[in-house]
Amino acid sequence: MFSWLEKNPFFFAVGVFVVIAFAGLIEIVPDFAQQSRPVVGAKPYSLLELAGRQVYIKESCNACHSQLIRPFKSETDRYGMYSLNGEYAYDRPFLWGSKRTGPDLHRVGNYRTSDWHANHMWEPTSVVPGSIMPAYKHIFKNVADLETAYAEALTVKKVFNVPYDKDMNGDGKIDVPLGSFKQAKQRALQYALKVAQETKRKDLVDMVKQGKVPEIVALIAYLNRLK
């Protein structure tokens, strides 16, 4: 019946590949699709948080800090609940990291505060005496790039259908508004002002009041969001 196939080695090889690939697909894809759904309550990043995430990537925080808590007692004692696949649903790309020179940050928003982050990023040894982390004073001066963050948010909204401007939990309210760049920037500035006031640094508050978001404020908003 299939002797014609045996006489055509190339098509036979293609046929074998298709059969094996199909078996792989039906085993892997449904589970993968299920596991990678957003967990209940997961929300996309707001504009300011996304800008902070870009600072996080730019400063290579993920070279020393992981964002993945493994299910071991020693880790959950220190960092909290182990990480789930669906928590990374809106991370593009995820920032698991591969090496912990510093501690894991996946739930750092649960146990650190804005003013702590500001103190720590300005001079790490002022709060953690033995720290080998370098100071990041320049991000207190640099202005966060809200335009690029907005472009990213708008892109994932259009291309991947990330639920910006949508009512996700059915309470009749939009959970993560994005809107036009002007609206989004206005909202990001309000949020940044709150964070800047929490850091208790006048220079940061002044910068935000002038309409410029310091990178540190965006970064803290992002870190506080990690829960």
Add this chain to the structure above:
Amino acid sequence: MNWLSDNVNRLALLGAAAILIIVIGVVAKYFKQIKEGKSEGVLKEENWDGIGEYKNNSPIGWSLAFIGTIVWGVWYWLVGYPLNAYSQIGEYNKEVKAYQAKFESKWANPSKEDLLGMGEGVFLVQCSPCHGIDGTGIEGKAQDLTHRLLKKEVLDVIHRGSAALGNPNGQLGYPLGMMPPGLLSGADAEAVASYVAGGFKGSGKGADLFQNTCASCHGPDGRGMNGMAPNLREYDDTIVQHVLEHGKHGIIGRMPSFKGRLTPVQEKAVAVYIRSLSEGE
């Protein structure tokens, strides 16, 4: 020949010799078979272009293994995999459960030294990044745990009430609920604040005002009437547990909640350790 005194070396040498002898024997056998052997047995009826095949029964060992695998496969499919499948989370849950059981039995009745040591360990890991390794709050970045209350903190709470500092039903979930804002003001508030921050010493306006205004909830001695309201004189177990559970929102800033991160024994241990910081003053 010193190395021959070692048993492993002797065994290795013996093994090498045995392998050599066996190889020579096997090679010789097959050489002989190739030279002299004749095929024998009954041919099967079918042949392919004149090439036939002998009738051979399946070897018993092979047949048993084949049937055994089928039986094992049915068992594994129906029972083995569904009931005993490995799961990382399952192993984690088991690990945590076993550890908690061990922890609880080991520290069922901890002595004060045990609590102090445990409290120091927990404090250094969980609390010291903000409160400092000596608990003094790193120059005002967090609460100085070697003192109970500073005057400005007392004034802040009198001025704003406890609900404005966080939880609308009373910040820390004490049975007596929230403290209303503005119970005292001006010089009266100053006097009470000095009295409370000064360690409830002396008498006079501050002491009198405290007895009239604050004592109905915080108790005449300021110790919070056995956990009905916050203890203003020391960090007792109740206030430490409440702050760990609810977090804190005070004049310095916000402390996050540590709910579910520590066991009750560990919370108690932290309280014991924090009290030890202010001892000897």
